[in-house]
Amino acid sequence: MTSLRVVIVKPSKYDEHGFVERFRRGFMPNSTVPHLASMTPREVLGKPCEVHAVDEYVQTDLDYLSLFEPERGCETLVALVGVQSHQLHRALDLAALALERGAHAVIGGPHPMTCDTAMLQGRDVAFSLSEAEIVWPAILEDAASGGLRPVYGRDERWQLQLDSPVLRLRPAGTSAGTPFRCSASTRRAAAPTPATSAR
Numbered sequence: 001m002t003s004l005r006v007v008i009v010k011p012s013k014y015d016e017h018g019f020v021e022r023f024r025r026g027f028m029p030n031s032t033v034p035h036l037a038s039m040t041p042r043e044v045l046g047k048p049c050e051v052h053a054v055d056e057y058v059q060t061d062l063d064y065l066s067l068f069e070p071e072r073g074c075e076t077l078v079a080l081v082g083v084q085s086h087q088l089h090r091a092l093d094l095a096a097l098a099l100e101r102g103a104h105a106v107i108g109g110p111h112p113m114t115c116d117t118a119m120l121q122g123r124d125v126a127f128s129l130s131e132a133e134i135v136w137p138a139i140l141e142d143a144a145s146g147g148l149r150p151v152y153g154r155d156e157r158w159q160l161q162l163d164s165p166v167l168r169l170r171p172a173g174t175s176a177g178t179p180f181r182c183s184a185s186t187r188r189a190a191a192p193t194p195a196t197s198a199r
Contacts, residue, residue, distance in 0.1 A: 039132065075146060106152070
């Protein structure tokens with residue numbers, strides 16, 4: 001049986017010298033990453049699903065890019081989430097790296113929802129134009145089936161009301177970079193990252 005690996009990444013941004021900005025401590029935890037992780041079921045279309053959560057701003061090692069690598073019997077989805085305009089270039093670079101390594105990539109967040117991404121669409125990177133609560137299940141199912149659509153939620157933008165999703169806590173040590181409880185040694189051993197040098 002094949003499985004689905006979901007790598008949820010909050011991308012950082014490049015500084016004026018072209019380095020990825022990283023900090024040893026985060027003063028304001030990102031809520032999008034754990035929210036999406038909790039919305040991800042343990043099985044998708046009958047396939048076991050493993051989740052890895054990474055916030056690039058506070059992920060100081062570069063191991064997590066190893067999660068983009070192909071693995072026999074495993075479909076990999078790299079979801080670049082909460083992407084704001086100043087993070088778009090970093091998100092596109094991570095998406096390109098994911099595609100190069102055989103993974104699927106989707107970009108969602110304030111920038112795709114509010115800005116025109118038409119010139120970037122249809123190039124193998126998917127874009128989510130609406131809230132994750134609406135499109136996340138479809139994205140997961142398509143990834144598990146072997147391919148993403150170019151765009152999700154085109155006609156579902158700006159919902160007046162969203163039904164609260166059922167949030168599920170995952171077992172300790174489920175993923176790298178996760179905000180859920182796991183030992184420091186587990187996080188160090190599992191955490192993945194990009195080929196850009198950290199400052």
